[in-house]
Amino acid sequence: MSMDANFKNYMQQLYADFSAHDAAQNHRLARYRNIEPESALFLAMQIRLKQAKQILEIGTSTGYSTLWLADAALSTQGRVETIEIDAARIEQAKQHAENLSLAKYIEFHHGDALHFLQQLNQRYDFILLDAERDAYIAYWPYLAELIQAQSGVLIVDNVLSHANEVAEFIQRVEADDRFICTTLNVGAGLFMVTWRN
Template identity: 40%
Template sequence: MSLNYQSLEKLLSELEIFGRSHDQANMDRSHRMLNITRETGEFLNVLVQATNAKRILEIGTSNGYSTLWLAQAAQAIDGHVFTVELSEYKIELAARNFARSGISNFITQVEGNAKNLLEAKSDSSFDLLFLDSERSDYLDWWPHIRRILRPGGLLVMDNALSHAEEVAAFILLVSADPAYSTCTVPVGKGEFLATDAGKLKTSLSTGV
């Protein structure tokens, strides 16, 4: 086991403890970390490597816990994670954590509104998009998410089971798209997966 792996594992464990204690002491949702579970982090790590997702976009950095799981996988396949966050407080927390991780070269932080970023990105910019942000915005973001994912790209959304009612309309919208294959996996707080298999088949048949 490398020293880098041991250092990252120690940091992840530390962030898990911090996230739980911090959130228990803060009732204001905007200041809570709301981190994914370790099980979800491991799941994301495997998904990135299994799909060779070298261009990753995370919407909702928080303190960087989930970003580190994605970046660890990105490092293994020479990929890169772009992560967007609006809260200056969380951006600063994440920056400090990334600096300690030993894998900051595989992470680019973006400060600002996620919709503005999505609108600015060109078509097929990303291989995998991890969605863990303001759930009320997902419906509005969907046309841009659909556009910037490459053919065969993968969308992963957290909280599919823990906040099922809040994301029901979004899941229904994506699942109704004939180009997409979807499923919900009972990992962590529930992960909704969607891949545009239809778009991939079209691009292969047309040579695009």
């Protein structure tokens, strides 16, 4: 079986397992809330199209999206940095990365995303934001500085499924005339941001 087929089969089973887990949970924070497969595929294609090498993910959860990003990074000779506040979920994500031989393409960070963003001093070709939505406005000043000049992109998940929760964040970004942005009807809705000039 080829690596591609192995990856696809593994990810299909993983999404099914994660979805079954979420369906059994009554509390939102107990759910893994992974990105939809069609969104994950779109992100992986964007990384390949852009030949992105420096990739940042805010909100690892159990690593479903992280694995898609890392599989794309494998083809661009890139690297994924990902931050998650729940240590148990990081351990799950690490195990899946090991199972798919992708661990060497991922640097896992444990901690608070805002504090993490404040410490970063490099730019990223590709950033995925999929975390607690009430923190996005606080993240924005730091995210804006982390998007690689000219060619970098920020993609935010769940902007259609949770439109009310991200409305103020989207207004803030749209009002920043350094950037152009659009909402894509992919999965739960993806908000895409890049530099205007």
